[in-house]
Amino acid sequence: MNKTALVTGGSHNIGQGIAIVLAEHGYDVAITYNSRREGAEDTQKQIEALGRKCFIYQASLEKAEVPQRIVDQAHKDLGGRLDLMVCNAGNGGFRGSILTITPENVDEVYTVNFRNYMLCAGAAARHMVADKIEGNIIFITSSRAEMAYPDDYLYGGFKACVKRATESMALDLSAYNIRVNCVAPGATWTPRPGREDLVKSPFVAESIPLHRVGTPRENGEVVAFLASENASYITGITVRVDGGLILPGMLEGHDKIPWVREEWKKDQYEKAMAMIKENAEKE
Ligand SMILES: NC(=O)c1ccc[n+]([C@@H]2O[C@H](COP(=O)([O-])OP(=O)(O)OC[C@H]3O[C@@H](n4cnc5c(N)ncnc54)[C@H](OP(=O)(O)O)[C@@H]3O)[C@@H](O)[C@H]2O)c1
Known part of the structure; x- marks a missing residue:
């Protein structure tokens, strides 16, 4: 039987890269999108061309009831088996001064980047435990979970929360041999309006020790590795996929x-x- 995975936000960029790499590694996949169905259909086409199944669902993951519904649907469509849950869908959300913060600013970032991750993980883990699947949960965080930037206390802060939550969850789910890990991308080639100049700029090539931004596929390969038998003794860790971005510190x-x-x-x-x-x- 093929392994199965649910990748949230698999319609574009990093999530799409992860979903396609998993299909290349033999997984049948379910993916979610929020507003841009065409991206999800593109992922589906590429995965089906590899001879694997791909189910697509619209999901507004900032809504509290949606994670459970989506995980249940994926579990059903994927033949009553979920081996891998990849929580990837997130957004930069609010960036701005702490001096003018509002409750709405916090909720906008928290619901998608933290609550959604926890609820998807819980729903997936329940299926794995019930089905006796020694599966994997992988969270896509960010190098910003480890390094501070101005105006980034919410996005970076909640990514850091996910990293820390991973460690406790790895302890809890070790009872069932379910492994829980994080992949933390740095600056990644994810074209979108306003980012073209940034990712191609000489500043990026100079600031990143490996001289370039990363690719969605490079994150996908690390996800596939962490979920594989080759990583069978790894749980509770974060793998940075950032070309050394946050290593330099002060260059005294x-x-x-x-x-x-x-x-x-x-x-x-x-x-x-x-x-x-x-x-x-x-x-
Ligand atoms: N890009 C980077 O340089 C970078 C660096 C570090 C970490 N990350 C992290 O990597 C992950 C993917 O980033 P990306 O740059 O590939 O993002 P992206 O291009 O903006 O794609 C995000 C995906 O999440 C979905 N999504 C966004 N808001 C959602 C919501 N409220 N409910 C459900 N789905 C939602 C989007 O769906 P629609 O397109 O249909 O709306 C899309 O499929 C995120 O967790 C991000 O924080 C990215």
């Missing part, structure tokens, strides 16, 4: 980011070559 002593300075690279390279030569001469 460097007037410019070192890994993009030609003279710095040349100096490092020449020192390494000299060391190889010196070691060879000793032998």
Whole structure:
């Protein structure tokens, strides 16, 4: 029997990348979209071309009753079996000053980026426990869960909540050998109005140690790995897929980011070559 997965927000960008990679790894998949059905149909077409099943559902996951309904529907359509729940649908939502925060600002970010994740996880875990499936729950968080940015206390804050919740959930569900992990993308190539310049800018290439933004597929491959038998002893962790984005910290002593300075690279390279030569001469 094929493995099965539900990926929320599988209609575009990272969620679409995850759903397609899972189908390549042999999963039948169910995906949700919110407002743009054409993206979900595109994912479905690509998955069916791989010979796998793909079910699509409209889901407004900010509504409290929707996660349970969607998980139940996916469980039914996927043949009464759910091996993998991927909570991906989220949104940047409100960004702005704490000085002018309103209850509506908090709810807008909380309902989609935290409550929805917890309710989908609970509904999926109940099916796994009832069906005796030693499955996986994977949350898509963000490198922003670990690194602070201005005006980002809600989105970054709730992503951090998901990371922490994952650890407790991993403890609770270990009783059933259900594993719970997070994948944390950094800046990812997800075209949308207003982002084209950012992802192609030299600033991005200079700021990210691996010189580029990530791709949805790169996140999908990590999800597939974490859900696989190859990761059978991994639970409660967060894997950052960010090209080293949040590693640098303060670059004391460097007037410019070192890994993009030609003279710095040349100096490092020449020192390494000299060391190889010196070691060879000793032998
Ligand atoms: N892109 C990045 O650089 C980046 C970096 C770090 C983390 N992330 C995280 O990765 C995940 C995916 O990001 P993305 O950039 O691929 O997002 P995206 O392009 O905006 O796609 C988001 C998906 O979630 C759905 N969605 C949005 N609001 C929803 C709601 N209220 N109810 C149900 N579904 C909803 C969208 O459906 P419709 O399109 O149909 O509305 C879409 O399928 C998010 O959790 C995000 O926080 C992204």
